[in-house]
Amino acid sequence: MSLIEIRNLEFTYKGGTQPALKGIDLDINPGEFIVIMGHSGAGKSTLCLTLNGLVPNLKKGAFKGEVKIKGTPTAGHKVSHFARTVVLVFQDFETQLFSTSVELEVAFGPENFNVPPEEIKERVREALQKVRLTGFENRQPANLSGGQKQRLAIASVLSIQPEIICMDEPTTDLDPVGKYEVFSIASALRQEKRMTMIIVEHEVEEALEADRIILMKEGTILAQGTPREILSQSDLLANCAVKPLDMAELFGRLGFKELPLTVEEGLEAWRRAGLTFNQERYRSMVAAQQSAREGKYGQPIIEVKGLRHSYENNFEALKGIDLTIREGEFVAILGQNGSGKTTLVKHFNGLLRPTAGEVVVAGMDTRAESIDKFGRVVGYVFQNPDHQIFAGTVKEEVAYGPKLYGVPPAEIEERVRDALQAVELAGLEEEDPFSLTKGQRQRVAVASILAAKPRVIILDEPTTGLDYKEQRGMMELVRRLNDMGHTIIMVTHSMWVTAEYAHRVVVVKDGRVVMDGPTREVFAREDELEAAFLKPPQIVRFSNRLGATCLSVEEVMACLESREGGAE
């Protein structure tokens, strides 16, 4: 018997015009590992919320069809009633943790089910052991790292001893190590207890281990099947705004029928087909790119010398940083959560001041000038657009910066128009920003920075929470801004975004710069990257094994030795 049975489900949120889900039929069997993928707004999260009855019992709306958990329909039953069968873990680990110690957080679930304290103690011990947080019992959740917080969130539902655990994008806000930690726990749980697991995930490589992949589009299930069936259809994935696997993409374009999914399989297929890599073509491609970029760079615009920064609790976040960024560069700053990368970039517009050392921006010392001087030179796009959007219309939002700088009204008009054109939101001037999608709100935030015409633009995690299509769109926009002459500094966890777009990579670890150089050179040093807990994308790892560092599928294609016979 299936644990969860969904029949002909349709759901429209209260106040919504379009159904968030429609025509959903789904059976979830005991012990299955299911990965759900799809574009932003495809209904993935809503589907998760129906699995334990949060939809329609807490989140109201028009609910048709039926969801049965072990034979009991969810509609009309309390959500907490199902918590012993299905539990949910959410993307945002900050809001789902509310206790003041790790131990109490994990104890909260069993307390609600009237479990005697002695048994809770045992369950807490067991749950913390599973997520490898033993020894953290008395720590405050607020002081844990992102990965640890998400593991704690998992422990806090494990202690209820559920049969199904459903995680909605558990790793979106995490750095590569945090992602790895969460996924290794997920697979351990499956092996040990045959726990049924449902994970919503953006990154395809992580989906390889699933029993079944469900692809969603516009509220419906478009396709489902084994990873091999689904992931070898690059077109289908692209249709759902999911980034195809590099290997499948490359060999698909080469006309292969049997598509490799991992780097090892790819190398194997490459050898068997007798393909060769043209080193000469590679070298000339790299040289041409390098000289074109070098020619564009201007004078140094940000100079950092011996920068140290300590927070008020005496934690030293930066321990001596030297860095020069020239006008027109496109720099990605990589590193673990808590490595100090955000602290570093907040020095570039005067939000933070050096404890020791100096930061000179466009000739101005950040210690001497006030922050509003830097706003005109350096624009800072925060990670979450909702932390800055406040106005009633898009136009008003974008005009806010220039107005503060005393730009005359006629010119403001023009700047707003240009900025919205650049981010491709022209025509939406009168819209309420809060009615837009996350991807569009991100663009409004960028436009509102652009309107102040800064020479440098800092972007903090510009692609987090966006689907593949939106990420592409966002990064193409950033690339255009760089081509227009803006210096780009981007803090990111996304390795493929870095590989395809950044000219230069700076890796920060424990408050120090440990690697700094052109993206291609840095990504060639896989061992050092791994020491900083970073793993380059599939295509880079693949080409490294072939003795060259290609940053995209296109680059590998371009360096391919022309073949006579065509595909196999």
Added chain:
Amino acid sequence: MNLYLYLDKDTIVHRLDPRAKILILICTFAIPLLNDHPLWVAGATLLILIYGMLARSLGNIARIKTILVLIFIFSSLMWFVFAKGTTPLFWRVTRESVMYGLATGLKIDAMIIAGLIFLSTTKNEEITQGLIKLGLPFAVAFVFSTALRLVPTFVGAGATVSQAMRSRGLDIDSGSFLERIKKYVPLLVPIFLSSIRNTDSLAMALESKGFGNSPRRTFYLQLKWQPFDTLFLVFFVVLTILNAWAKINGFTSISGLIK
């Protein structure tokens, strides 16, 4: 940045039963209020500071020292002018109004410090537990402690939003009072909206963990009343009673102050 007030330390005050700490909190609120004479208020403040020293929580008090000093100065100055006495010094200021002003400023600070010591030494869950054991229904106690828990979340959101706005050129620190109020509008909207979103996800997380599943629930934290709880509580209660007796007999008032 740590926005929580609770200090994870092992002191005698931390080990006190939350019920004892809640009742002591009431006493440490009452004692400053029972005194008008600045010397008596100073004595009450000293008592609270000693309590805070035992709790090794003075660090938290140092964190808000600027606020404490400002409150002291403003309330003192206000009462210098508005309180009425019989021994004129200059303008409307009298010897008695100065004494009253100093006492009032100190009183407010003493109460804030008392509250801060409580929050520095008592976990949210202990407050919930203590309130329940003192007779409050679970739902009410939970709402109270969750509200306390959300304060640092809001402060954190506020800090991020204000950084985002300052990066866009908003200068919060200049202009007249009215102008500054107007400047806060762009900050309030995002803070407000992100708070709503946060509480919404909190509600979902609570439900998903079986909150409200059955009217009966167990508590992992077990409170144990110990002899030194009684000792501490009796000490504070006796002091409060003695202080009340002193007030009724007029020992703690300022002579010559016109009410």
